[in-house]
Amino acid sequence: MNVKTIGIIGGGQLGRMLAMAAARLNFRTIILEPQADCPAAHVANAQIAAAYDDAAALAELAKRCDVVTYEFENVPVTAAEDLALQVTVYPPPKALEMAQDRLTEKSFINGCGIPTARFHAVDSQADLEKALADFGDQGVLKTRRLGYDGKGQRVYRSTADSAEGGYAALGSVPLILESFVSFEREISIIAARGSDGKVACYDPAENVHRNGILHTSTLPASISEETAAAAREAAEKILTALGYVGVIGIEFFVLADGSLIANEMAPRVHNSGHWTEAACVISQFEQHIRAVAGLPLGNPDRHSDCVMTNLIGDDILALPEWLRLDDTLVHLYGKTEARPGRKMGHVTQLLR
């Protein structure tokens, strides 16, 4: 594959950082994104302003690009499959299909021999009551599709949290009830698979969420080498099962005995991998571009301990203070309006 131009579906900050990494390797990028003046379009060579499933726009993207990738997991699967008939699409559309629906995702992950929380499909109030009874009145009710950053979720901790109306409260859409996992910490692993089948894993990050949104990722995670090895092994199994090419992010709960429960996977570069641009020679963004362009993967080793902090909404007001710190990489996303909950940028402090 002789790649000169890479198409990216989605124009947010992940697309922006992918386009920046691509430019350094002399690739041109074209963004497919309906919203004008999006973060990725500021740094890409061109934007096609159309919906992600606009057949004519996808055909144009296929014609103008040598390979197409995506920066978010809710690209319509049929659009990605149609596109794959016209141009190479990495990661493969099957990865989207497995990641878009929490029920399919958990079944797929279990099929790879990796444990998840127990779960039941919930399509009615009666289903919810039956599922809660099975889990001793504890569980996390989630929408099967389109949930992110803790949106579309309801937690049940005891019989006092009445199931009443719970199904309707999440919009009467297909839901999943997961058993409640009493975890000690949350980690994620960012891994890549090249078109030659080689796999490279970054060190697992320890993640702290605030209001359902990632707040910090810290390296190293407070886990044993066995737990880190289990995360790498799980990533390799998932990547191989999908015939994957590109970077994936997989989130896990760590139990008191160090064992792992997989929570979810994102078939794209991931917020909990932003630290790699400061603490590794090859960032997750360059790694993804290398993979989809058929180049050799880079070395994922980490040269420093670090902590990445997301700048969300008004956090951006502290920018002058972050800029005064030594060994701190500031990355802003080009968004003008700091709405609550909106990811405006991130900072990675090297700890040495």
Ligand code: AMP
């Ligand atoms: P998710 O949208 O699946 O990433 O969930 C958002 C956050 O909710 C996770 O990072 C956990 O902190 C918490 N959470 C999700 N699922 C469970 C579960 N089954 N048991 C306990 N906590 C959970």
